[in-house]
Amino acid sequence: MVESWSFLDTAESNFRPLVVIELAKGTKEETIEWFTKRIVDKKADGGAQLLIQPLVMENGVENIYLVGASHLRLLLGAETVGLVKECSDNSMRTFTYSSRKTFKHFADDNHNFLTMAECQYIIKHELENLRAKSEKMIPGYPQAKLYPGKSIVRRLLTSGILVQIFPLHDREELKKLSHSWYGRVKVGYQPLDDIRCYFGETIALYFGFLEYFTFALIPMAVIGIPYYVFAWEDYDKYVMFATFNLLWSTVILEVWKRMCAILTYRWGTLLMKRQFEEPRPGFHGVLGINPVTGREEPVYSSIKRQLRIYLVSLPFVCLCLYFSLYVMMIYFDLEQWALDYHKENESNFSSLMLYVPSIIYAIVIEIMNRIYRYAAEFLTSWENHRLESSYQNHLILKVLVFNFLNCFASLFYIAFVLFDMKLLRQSLATLLITSQILNQFAESLLPYWLQKRYNRKMKKRMCSKKTDTDLSLAEQVNMEKEMGTYLGTFDDYLELFLQFGYVSLFSCVYPLAAVFAVLNNITEIYSDALKMCRVYKRPFAEPTASIGVWQLAFETMSVISVVTNCILIGMSPEVDALFPDSKMDLVLTVALVEHLLLALKFIMAFVIPDKPRDIQMKLAKLEFESLEALKQQVRAFQMQL
């Protein structure tokens, strides 16, 4: 039985490098030997049964390895990770090797049945699931402890022996993709399916959301333009705009869920069973028995974690929020002081001084955001979450709350304490536009420029003037390993989330916000695409079925925006004039309208189904089939009795 597996190692002559492993320079020989042996060892012997080749560099240093796998090995791996692929009858099913013939485009000699991103995901999964057997430590590194079942790769990473693992770019494919994505000036959709094939579902879903969100903002932008052009200031027009905005933002968020279900159904991730999540690399604790798996692994008391969250993290976050508000108050004081100073001694210097508080505040906000981000990451890591998903959720929540306050607190203050609508509009415009320009610059153009310069330097050093596609494998690996690492979609979503805040929170004061958001997002698509294709290392594909916690964040923002818009409308002088006798009636009317709108929002969210009917039908069909199969099994068993 085991014998028959051996042909996997040699049967395929064409070794296709998929993933790069970079070890620390000076890693001990015995460690390398042990590690590579574990990688190529047969499954039955507890290995990963992959192929590995050292990459010989010009300078003769041998710390970079290329990992690949035979075609058959990848197909079996696809079954292990539970990949869902399309069948010949257009339905989506979990891939199994035994039923491989029923899948669309499957042929024993078709090596493109699995996309390169899928192959790389499978290899990553297999590498991460390479587990220690009886080893007590990593050979050559007694301080890097192991215990049965511990992921070897994770231990190598945490002990610094393994520098990084990353998937290789496919220069051919990348060129094709970037051409159809952003290479030509065209009006049309992004090639989402191609993006998904190349970068995986998480990133494709981000671009899908970005595109969807941009299209969804267009109606708001179109309606917003005449307000600017004709300088409409009528009360009823603003109310109409705000009401439209509120209902529209509910509708687009609900419809996105449906779009998302359509996309992820087509990509197979909607049906993909969640894998059993491993402890995240940073998780530590005393060695004990995991009550779920029954395996020996570090355990950490959940009560301790709760205590850390509620007694340390929560007060710290509150303190930071308070501090941020305090800084904001200083800013307003400074502003007032600058204004007074300008009034007293009107000079060129004093009018320059008018800008100083804003500039200082902008810089301080940026600094606070960065410091807080580090603090949040440190705290969340200190909370010692066992799962990556739970770590991410806690981090996102912390960062989100702080960023929300930092970005919008001054606007809230201007709107609801100073009651200065003109200043609000002005601040909103300034904040929105400058933040967009800064983001675009810092996020894409700067790294792109740095990368370009670096590449030029590299090529010069290699004394050759080849184009990208002509690079040798060694040159390509050498170049890619120096590229920055894409840290996930967090910052991209955060940017969109804050933008959504600018557009919706005070929409009735500044209808033009949506126009700027649309313009920004169009360039954002291009600059993000550029960033993915040219600036960063290729990231591993991550299957996902939705945008996760961000859906909740956007929905919360849209609820808050109902409240703010209702108050803003209630405060406008036009509405004031409608209730000349009693301010009381005004406030009560506004409160009533707000509650009705909120109720309407919740009812709409409840009534609009999360999945389109045909996806529901397809899911029901699959469920029915599996129930039927179960029944058949029972029946077959009863027959045999």
Next chain:
Amino acid sequence: MVESWSFLDTAESNFRPLVVIELAKGTKEETIEWFTKRIVDKKADGGAQLLIQPLVMENGVENIYLVGASHLRLLLGAETVGLVKECSDNSMRTFTYSSRKTFKHFADDNHNFLTMAECQYIIKHELENLRAKSEKMIPGYPQAKLYPGKSIVRRLLTSGILVQIFPLHDREELKKLSHSWYGRVKVGYQPLDDIRCYFGETIALYFGFLEYFTFALIPMAVIGIPYYVFAWEDYDKYVMFATFNLLWSTVILEVWKRMCAILTYRWGTLLMKRQFEEPRPGFHGVLGINPVTGREEPVYSSIKRQLRIYLVSLPFVCLCLYFSLYVMMIYFDLEQWALDYHKENESNFSSLMLYVPSIIYAIVIEIMNRIYRYAAEFLTSWENHRLESSYQNHLILKVLVFNFLNCFASLFYIAFVLFDMKLLRQSLATLLITSQILNQFAESLLPYWLQKRYNRKMKKRMCSKKTDTDLSLAEQVNMEKEMGTYLGTFDDYLELFLQFGYVSLFSCVYPLAAVFAVLNNITEIYSDALKMCRVYKRPFAEPTASIGVWQLAFETMSVISVVTNCILIGMSPEVDALFPDSKMDLVLTVALVEHLLLALKFIMAFVIPDKPRDIQMKLAKLEFESLEALKQQVRAFQMQL
């Protein structure tokens, strides 16, 4: 293979009757023959493979049949319906016949491994899944059409040939159960596990909720008593009470989810896979192909149904709501008129006249509720829902909205239009207490008394003075088939829902409401228990994992109660006095507090996990095991390769 099944028919000598089938008098001989043959036919021939015996009555009429099944048949049926039972290692697992030895209390000769309710549920399931093969109609009844796959029992029911199917009581068990449940005066919990064994999970969960809810109300009641005793009228005490109430009602609803998970995990229904739902008996349409199952069955366009819902049902419900409000306005006019009349000519007659409007209104409300209930049932049935669950949800929604308005509209009017807190308190007390008394009477005592009288008559006719347990089988069946049918937990939950409304919506005006609710619920437990055990036919057990849509209904009520309580507190003269200068500040403060409370509610609902940690762990363990088993399969397959 098929041969080996035949021993099931005869192997067991002791036929234990479980379910009674009553056919219409004068059912044709050929129909009875065909139907009973299909019931006893082997599984392989498309039969149900159950046991059936005619019940010979004294008057010689033979239209009642007893259905049972062999022990082995029931075990196989338990696997078919996906029953979850406890294993020897205390974990809950889906029962399969092949793994039967691993289950707690299993022994080949232990016929109590499955509870009687489970056996009856299995038989009901098997009977309902007895499907037409090539028959075009029910033999003897050409108008009762059949098509391949149509449930025979459902067609027999809809064409009136089958009068009813009901499970038999177990007099012995029932006596034990009723003794421990309500037979002795004691303070303590209900025997929920025994109730579940006898009546099934849906009913046990209702009693579990009733008990939990009663306990949960006790703190409110205890805090409410001093308000009445010391006639506290201070503003801050009311605010404290209301705030406590609001947070408490969120907490109890969240904690109930956890309690519910604990109960249903223990009962196995939390893990039970949802069966594929069959079309409900009343569903009709043109014969077509079901896109999910691929079977021939009636299909009905979803768009037509949506049109019926949104163009007919929704306007009708709105009209009814409007009409109900209109009637309420007439009531207030009448009330005013009676008051004026009393003032003008003060006499005994005129003071009697003061009560007339209330009485008329109460009667009219009751009549409207009943008519509306019929209309709602008719409309929902006309909407032609394919699934029973969807029918139930639409019916519950319709009835809930109308009942809510009917019960609380007058209170809302008194509170927020008339601003008469004294009248509000008085009306609230009257409505709560009278509705409770009426309910208790109409629901339990009246049917019990009627049943008792009927039983006496029956026994007299049988010319015997035996006690209940000594009845012969024929006498027992004869008596039970005349008992009323329990129509499900709908009305019981509705009553609790309205009670929750009385307690929470205006809690800060009438803190004593919780006291009455607790007192009512204690007697309610007894009267409902009495009702289940003595008044109604035994209902079929229905596995369920939660109280379903009622959780949502209670949560919605608690959100509404935040709004009403905040307004009431804001309107109280004590609070008014705190803001002597500006009503505006008052309203704004109230609005702010309300929003903060609502936000707090949502955060609490988000933070409190729906399932207790140990249940989560157990579920995770099961999931892990099934993933591991899958991996083992894959690995075993890979080894064989």
